[in-house]
Amino acid sequence: xxxxxxxxxxxxxxxxxxxxxxxxxxxxxxxxxxxxxxxxxxxxxxxxxxxxxxxxxxxxxxxxxxxxxxxxxxxxxxxxxxxxxxxxxxxxxxxxxxxxxxxxxxxxxxxxxxxxxxxxxxxxxxxxxxxxxxxxxxxxxxxxxxxxxxxxxxxxxxxxxxxxxxxxxxxxxxxxxxxxxxxxxxxxxxxxxxxxxxxxxxxxxxxxxxxxxxxxxxxxxxxxxxxxxxxxxxxxxxxxxxxxxxxxxxxxxxxxxxxxxxxxxxxxxxxxxxxxxxxxxxxxxxxxxxxxxxxxxxxxxxxxxxxxxxxxxxxxxxxxxxxxxxxxxxxxxxxxxxxxxxxxxxxxxxxxxxxxxxxxxxxxxxxxxxxxxxxxxxxxxxxxxxxxxxxxxxxxxxxxxxxxxxxxxxxxxxxxxxxxxxxxxxxxxxxxxxxxxxxxxxxxxxxxxxxxxxxxxxxxxxxx
Numbered sequence: 001x002x003x004x005x006x007x008x009x010x011x012x013x014x015x016x017x018x019x020x021x022x023x024x025x026x027x028x029x030x031x032x033x034x035x036x037x038x039x040x041x042x043x044x045x046x047x048x049x050x051x052x053x054x055x056x057x058x059x060x061x062x063x064x065x066x067x068x069x070x071x072x073x074x075x076x077x078x079x080x081x082x083x084x085x086x087x088x089x090x091x092x093x094x095x096x097x098x099x100x101x102x103x104x105x106x107x108x109x110x111x112x113x114x115x116x117x118x119x120x121x122x123x124x125x126x127x128x129x130x131x132x133x134x135x136x137x138x139x140x141x142x143x144x145x146x147x148x149x150x151x152x153x154x155x156x157x158x159x160x161x162x163x164x165x166x167x168x169x170x171x172x173x174x175x176x177x178x179x180x181x182x183x184x185x186x187x188x189x190x191x192x193x194x195x196x197x198x199x200x201x202x203x204x205x206x207x208x209x210x211x212x213x214x215x216x217x218x219x220x221x222x223x224x225x226x227x228x229x230x231x232x233x234x235x236x237x238x239x240x241x242x243x244x245x246x247x248x249x250x251x252x253x254x255x256x257x258x259x260x261x262x263x264x265x266x267x268x269x270x271x272x273x274x275x276x277x278x279x280x281x282x283x284x285x286x287x288x289x290x291x292x293x294x295x296x297x298x299x300x301x302x303x304x305x306x307x308x309x310x311x312x313x314x315x316x317x318x319x320x321x322x323x324x325x326x327x328x329x330x331x332x333x334x335x336x337x338x339x340x341x342x343x344x345x346x347x348x349x350x351x352x353x354x355x356x357x358x359x360x361x362x363x364x365x366x367x368x369x370x371x372x373x374x375x376x377x378x379x380x381x382x383x384x385x386x387x388x389x390x391x392x393x394x395x396x397x398x399x400x401x402x403x404x405x406x407x408x409x410x411x412x413x414x415x416x417x418x419x420x421x422x423x424x425x426x427x428x429x430x431x432x433x434x435x436x437x438x439x440x441x442x443x444x445x446x447x448x449x450x451x452x453x454x455x456x457x458x459x460x461x462x463x464x
Contacts, residue, residue, distance in 0.1 A: 048096050048161035049170040055089035055158065056174030056453075059446040060182050060226050062086045086445070090150065093157040113402035114159040114455035117395060121152045124391035128355045128384045135354030136361065144356030147440035151448045158452025165414065171453045172237060172417075175446070176250070179230040179257055186223045186260035224261050224269025225435060225443035229424045229450065231257040232276035236420025239284045272431040279423035283407065284416060334374055340365050341373040344382040352385040356439070376432035399451045400425045406454070421454045 062084050110118070125148045132141035162168050231254055238250035258277070261269045343365040344353050353361045358379060362368040373379050381389030403422035407415055428447060437444050 047167065048093055049167055051089045051092045051096065052158065052161055052167055052171040053174040055086060055093065055154065056171045056446075056449055057177045058086045058089065059175065059449055060178040060442045062442060062445065084150070086154070087150070090154055090157060093161055094153070097157060097160050110156075110159055111455065113398070113405075114156075114452075117398050117402070117451060117455060118152065118156055118159075120391055120395045120398060121148070121155070124384070124388060124395060125149065125152060127351070127388045127391060131351035131354050131384055131388070134348075134351055135357060137354065137357060140356045140360070141354045144439060151440065151445060154445070155448045155452040155455075158449055159456030162453050162456040168414075168417075168453050168456075171449070172233060175230050175449070176234055176237075176253060178446075179227065179234060180253060182223055182226050182230075183253075183257045183260040186220065186227070186264050187256075189220060189223075190260075190263040220264035221266045221269065221435060222438075222442060224264040224266035224272075225428075225431065225437060226446060227257045227261050228269050228272040228276065228431060229428055229443060229446050231261070231273060232280050232424040232427070233417070233420045233450070235277065235280050236284075236416050236423070239280070240414065240416040268431045268434040272427040275430060276420075276423035276427035279426065280416075280420050283419040283423075287416075336367070337369055337371065337373040338375065338378065340367075340369065341375070341378045341382045345378075345386065348382075348385060350385045350387065352381065352383045352388060355383050358383050372436055374435055376435065376437040379436065396425060396429055396447075399455065400429065403454055418454060421450060424450060 125145060128141065128148065129145050132138035132145075135141045158171065162171055234250045234257065235254045238247045238254065241247045241250065258273055261273050340362065341358075344358070344361070347365075358372050362372075373382070377389055377393055380392045384392070400422060403418050403425060406418040407422055409415065425447070428443070
């Protein structure tokens with residue numbers, strides 16, 4: 001065993017365990033033990049497959065530990081640093097990439113699409129940090145910026161490690177496992193008629209509190225947002241698979257996830273999933289190399305599934321859609337939210353009110369509404385200014401463009417998978433105009449991981 005490799009068995013876990021110094025003793029011991037056990041195990045497995053799987057599987061169950069301090073006016077300060085479960089595989093992948101670069105004399109060169117997305121994301125993050133200069137609470141802006149440091153680092157590491165089709169498959173398997181869990185939660189919530197204490201336990205230092213702080217995965221709307229990102233991938237993977245049992249399992253998973261979306265009664269989630277499903281089925285059906293009988297089977301299955309859902313849930317779904325006008329025009333509805341956000345943009349067009357300060361500054365622009373604006377792009381623009389909003393939008397437009405270009409490349413055997421990724425990104429961008437998509441929450445985190453899986457598959461190994 002090379003000398004450097006032997007040292008890595010102790011040095012790499014020790015470096016990865018450093019963040020545990022900020023935790024309470026019981027959490028510190030747990031994290032250090034996990035680092036010294038799981039990191040060497042990952043090296044034994046070979047490659048980054050295990051960590052890609054774990055990273056994607058934790059995307060929806062990203063348990064969050066708040067480290068000390070108290071909230072001030074509902075906004076986190078420097079004493080409210082968040083330590084997330086997903087930090088463990090991120091640090092592991094970072095260690096793996098560094099280890100590979102040193103021991104193998106070369107690194108992973110990212111493709112131009114990945115570099116472009118990371119460059120735009122880095123500019124957005126830098127602009128958000130600049131906004132701390134004129135913000136009422138610069139400490140909050142700096143702490144909230146760490147959320148996007150985590151997201152961009154996750155995108156970069158996934159793109160660097162998911163350079164082979166097998167690596168991407170492990171990442172997708174993690175996402176599908178998490179999708180099954182989210183689907184089960186949505187169904188149980190519907191049957192129980194309860195969100196399981198989502199709001200009552202949000203601030204508690206318990207398992208439920210840690211889960212809800214991870215992005216609100218017990219919130220039916222957030223459940224639908226997450227399902228809307230991953231379900232199209234499951235459908236596309238089902239079409240791409242050559243093994244019948246895998247196809248059957250993935251179609252069953254997609255069907256359960258689609259049913260769960262309807263059960264959440266999220267209007268944006270239903271429309272988003274319908275749009276992404278239409279894109280995937282249309283692309284699959286138009287491919288000339290697919291047998292005509294299989295095309296007919298898929299079209300009939302999709303149509304029949306839609307009819308069944310409409311018949312089962314039409315009353316509740318139609319009632320939700322009929323409430324749009326009344327909900328938008330209410331005193332605390334969507335229109336007052338939009339007007340308030342626009343006021344913030346007008347008063348702070350360049351740098352916004354500050355990343356993470358939207359809720360804290362509501363009272364300065366009229367009534368302190370119970371919810372922030374249900375429009376991700378407008379919310380980002382209000383917090384980071386017009387340049388920040390444009391950069392955030394460009395990040396996802398560049399990502400969508402890269403997916404579409406690979407879909408159109410007929411020489412790629414994974415074209416249908418890229419079609420699923422493109423459909424998921426497109427539908428999510430549409431849904432972002434009607435929902436919050438909280439910073440660093442499960443849906444936004446998963447979108448960054450999906451970008452890494454798709455943009456990294458064009459990378460190639462280079463030697464120093």
